[in-house]
Amino acid sequence: MENTDLYKYILGIADNSLVLGQRLGELCGHGPNLETDIALTNISLDLFGQTRSYYQYAAKIEGKDKTEDDVAFLRIEREYRNVLLVEQPNTHFGFVMARQFLFDMFHFILMEKLQFSKDDTLAAIAKKSIKEVSYHRRFSSDWVKRLGDGTEKSHTKMQEGIDGLWRYTDELFHITDADSAVINEGLGVDVTELKELYYSAVSEILKEATLVVPERKYFAQGGKNGIHTEHMGFLLAELQYMQRTYPNMTW
Amino acid sequence: MATEIAPNIDIKLMAILEEVADPEIPVLTVVDMGVIREAIEVEGKVKIKLTPTYSGCPAMDVISDDLKTAFAKAGKVAEVELVLSPAWSTDWMSEAGKRKMEAYGIAAPLEETADKEALLGNAKIVKCTNCGSTNTHLVSQFGSTACKALFKCDECQEPFDYFKCLK
Numbered sequence: 001m002e003n004t005d006l007y008k009y010i011l012g013i014a015d016n017s018l019v020l021g022q023r024l025g026e027l028c029g030h031g032p033n034l035e036t037d038i039a040l041t042n043i044s045l046d047l048f049g050q051t052r053s054y055y056q057y058a059a060k061i062e063g064k065d066k067t068e069d070d071v072a073f074l075r076i077e078r079e080y081r082n083v084l085l086v087e088q089p090n091t092h093f094g095f096v097m098a099r100q101f102l103f104d105m106f107h108f109i110l111m112e113k114l115q116f117s118k119d120d121t122l123a124a125i126a127k128k129s130i131k132e133v134s135y136h137r138r139f140s141s142d143w144v145k146r147l148g149d150g151t152e153k154s155h156t157k158m159q160e161g162i163d164g165l166w167r168y169t170d171e172l173f174h175i176t177d178a179d180s181a182v183i184n185e186g187l188g189v190d191v192t193e194l195k196e197l198y199y200s201a202v203s204e205i206l207k208e209a210t211l212v213v214p215e216r217k218y219f220a221q222g223g224k225n226g227i228h229t230e231h232m233g234f235l236l237a238e239l240q241y242m243q244r245t246y247p248n249m250t251w
Numbered sequence: 252m253a254t255e256i257a258p259n260i261d262i263k264l265m266a267i268l269e270e271v272a273d274p275e276i277p278v279l280t281v282v283d284m285g286v287i288r289e290a291i292e293v294e295g296k297v298k299i300k301l302t303p304t305y306s307g308c309p310a311m312d313v314i315s316d317d318l319k320t321a322f323a324k325a326g327k328v329a330e331v332e333l334v335l336s337p338a339w340s341t342d343w344m345s346e347a348g349k350r351k352m353e354a355y356g357i358a359a360p361l362e363e364t365a366d367k368e369a370l371l372g373n374a375k376i377v378k379c380t381n382c383g384s385t386n387t388h389l390v391s392q393f394g395s396t397a398c399k400a401l402f403k404c405d406e407c408q409e410p411f412d413y414f415k416c417l418k
Contacts, residue, residue: 035390035391035393035401036391038391038393038394038395039391039392039393042393042396042397043393045305045307045309045397046305046306046307046397047307048307049303049305049306049307049308050306050307052306052307053306053335120336121335123336124335124336124338125306125335127335127336127337127338128303128306128335128336128338128339129306131338131417131418132305132306132397135392135393135415138370138392139392139393
């Protein structure tokens with residue numbers, strides 16, 4: 001395993017938190033009510049906190065005087081390794097909760113395994129994160145059930161969210177060459193082994209929410225290798241604006 | 252889980268540490284919060300290990316600066332290192348701290364099982380900090396900061412924060 005493999009592996013986990021945190025942050029002041037608005041930004045803050053810990057570690061591995069801010073703000077789109085699911089733009093609240101739910105369910109089982117990584121730093125971040133992620137998972141599954149098993153309108157919108165995002169779920173379980181190298185050393189998690197558990201846990205909640213579990217043969221992929229959907233560029237334009245306009249700015 | 256590890260704090264430094272308040276809950280000191288995991292003097296420098304309550308806790312940078320300032324006033328140079336492991340637990344909060352927190356208007360964390368019941372809305376056990384009634388209900392799992400949930404009392408109608416159990 002090369003150091004660059006570990007660097008890429010860490011970004012594969014951290015970029016999901018950064019990008020989803022950014023999407024949730026965009027909703028600040030736009031939540032359906034004050035409590036939900038605060039909850040969404042609380043989750044965003046947890047995700048950014050986790051991202052910082054990963055990026056500090058990634059920056060240390062990369063060396064060359066890099067900092068967490070360089071990792072967050074000064075990469076080009078092709079260098080971000082997040083899954084396509086998390087970069088999908090906010091539409092209605094059912095869609096936002098569907099995206100959150102489909103990610104949280106994965107995030108939780110990933111952290112459950114990562115806490116036993118042979119890499120002390122990754123294990124420590126996972127142990128810290130898992131407590132937060134279990135709150136996120138509770139929040140999003142509650143909403144999926146509430147909206148799915150709610151009114152006709154809320155049910156339709158929730159189903160629309162799940163159907164629209166289902167195509168991005170398979171990618172969660174793909175591994176890149178860098179991932180394989182890290183997994184072989186016992187530092188990373190082999191996500192292919194989590195796939196069955198994920199779909200059965202997700203299906204169970206969808207059924208409880210009276211929603212239909214989508215059936216789909218073809219899935220979208222690419223994010224883990226830096227090939228993103230058209231939404232990613234716009235997200236980064238906003239995220240990176242200050243650092244690109246005023247290089248090396250601090251405040 | 253190894254949540255009962257006592258912090259390694261040099262008793263001579265305690266008075267200065269206790270001057271530093273948690274910026275989010277100013278009635279509590281950083282010692283009450285249990286976020287100081289180590290404070291020792293090595294070769295004339297004070298070395299402090301600080302642990303976050305939640306990963307994204309914005310109070311960490313402020314606490315770190317406040318610690319350095321407090322020690323500088325006492326003529327000492329402090330270095331603060333952020334540590335993640337073992338992860339912070341509400342068990343590390345002092346009993347005195349929990350009482351101060353209640354008096355300030357934030358309900359202190361219940362133990363793990365009770366906490367879960369309360370947050371799932373299965374049991375009415377969180378005590379209103381205004382009137383003391385347990386006839387309260389959860390408004391939101393997320394409150395004004397990452398570590399709190401929002402409750403409302405059905406007796407006196409006052410909303411209040413509940414500090415979530417974290418283990």
